[in-house]
Amino acid sequence: MKVPAVSRRTLMLLAVSIPIVATFGYVVLRSGPLAPVAVMTATVETRTISPALFGIGTVDARFFYKIGPTIAGRIDQIYGDVGDKVRAGQVLAEMDPVDLDERIAALDAIIRRAEASIKAAEAQVEDASARKNYAVTQQRRYDALRTTNTVSEVAVETKRQDSQLALAALSAAQSNLAAAEQDLQRNRADRNGLVKQRENLVLRAPVDGVIAARNAEPGTTMVAGQAVIEMIDPANLWINARFDQLAATGLRRGLQSQISLRSHGGTAIPGRISRLEVLADPVTEENLAKVEFETLPEPLPSIGELAEVTVALPELPALPVISNAAILIVDGKAGVWKVEGGKIYFSPVQVGSSDLNGDIQVMEGLRAGDEIVVHSASRLTSMNRIHITDNPAELFK
Structure with a gap:
């Protein structure tokens, strides 16, 4: 029997097209949009985690001293420079005393004159006292003679008047002495005030430390309270640290921390939370804290150097724990893709605290033993088929 030409042509087309369609279907189902998505899964575990806070801060001096004059004046000499260690x-530094030395010398002369005046007043008091004693004695003698009519009444009255005059002279001499003593005290007080002003013009280091800033040069006129020299105590350094308010739950004074300085190659330096600031930063939404060094690093870091601070928080009770890489936002809800019977579906979850290893507690939505997708080769939907793998390389094919 002879096959028609049309039929032979159709058979040839079918013979060619069927392998092509089969190959296309295979490609679509195995590597195309309908192919299963490679995923890596994990099993939810119930365990404790030790959360930690991570913050950024700068090195600062706990004690900062601004040294300047208490009255306006001109700088005469400066004896220190930035970086110098002082005792x-x-x-x-020294301020120009202007006429203070001359005014102190003038008061010294006034004080010596007052001291001489006091000696003269004391001599006057002694003289007046002697005259008073003599007048009183004469009055008593004449009073006794009057009882025998030896002297007249006029003579007795004269002696009484002499006694009163001597008493008045003694009182005046004593008042002059008191006034001279008051003048001496006032002049000495004025001199002491000038001497203190003169001493305040000599600017001294209040503690052992290092000069951090030199704000003026000799000849510069400074106002009262303006700092000429600024210095720090290098034995008391700490970190001004900032922590995100969303993660700052549990932050308190005394917690141990690890400090990583830029200048020390990331080496962890032990520290602790020394103080929590009452005022937070409303712009950056961060809480502020001071972190002390347990042991000062060598060499000492520069003021203002950036530092990273990791604070260990108390261990939390056991709850279901997953990797935060598994959490996705789908339709505005946070959740994970659960795997059941080889299929996936989205399960919203409520999460709690996390640690710096990427583990996070699940408050609601999962339980121990649930299998979830941690990583996937592409974005998942409920319509996707999945292929579970342990090889991360398959996720990037």
Whole structure:
């Protein structure tokens, strides 16, 4: 029997097209949009985690001293420069005393004159006292003679008047002495005030430390309270740290921390929370804290150097724990893709605290033993088929 030409042509087309369609279907189902998505899964575990806070801060001096004059004046000399180590009481600068030395010398002369006046007044008091004693004695003698009519009444009255005059002279001499003593005290007080002003013109280091800033040069006129020299105590450094308010639950004074300085190659330096600031930063929404070094690093870091602070928080009770990489936002809800019977579906969850290893507690939505998708080769939907793998390389094919 002879096959028609049309039929032979149709058979040839079918023979060619069927393998092509089969190959296309295979490609679509195995590597195309309908192919299963490679995923890596994990099993939910119930365990404890030790959360930690991560913050950024800067090195600062706990004690900062601004040294300047208490009255307006011109700088005469400066004896220190930035970076110099100084001892307590060391002279850092001197202000021009203008006429203070001359005014102190003038008061010294006035005080010596007052002291001489006091000696003269004391001599006057002694003289007046002697005259008073003599007048009183004469009055008593004449009073006794009057009883025998030896002297006249006029003579007795004269002696009484002499006694009163001597008493008045003694009182005047004593008043002059008191006034001279008051003048001496006033002049000495004025001199002491000028001497203190003169001493305040010598600017000294209040403690052992390092000069951090030199704000003026000799010849510069400074106002009262303006700092000429600024210094710090290098033995008391701490970190001004900032922590995100959303994660700052549990932050309290005394917690241990690890400090990583830029200048120390990331080496962890032990520290602790020394103080929590009452005022937070409303712009950056961060809580502020001071972190002390347990042991000062060597060499000492520069003021203002950036530092990273990790604070260990108390261990939390056991709850279901997953990797935060598994949490996705689908239709505005946070959740994970659960795997059941080889299929996936989205399960909303409520999460709690997390640690710096990427583990996070699940408050609601999962339980121990649930299998969830942690990583996937592409964005998942409920219509996707999945292929579970342990090889991360398959996720990037």
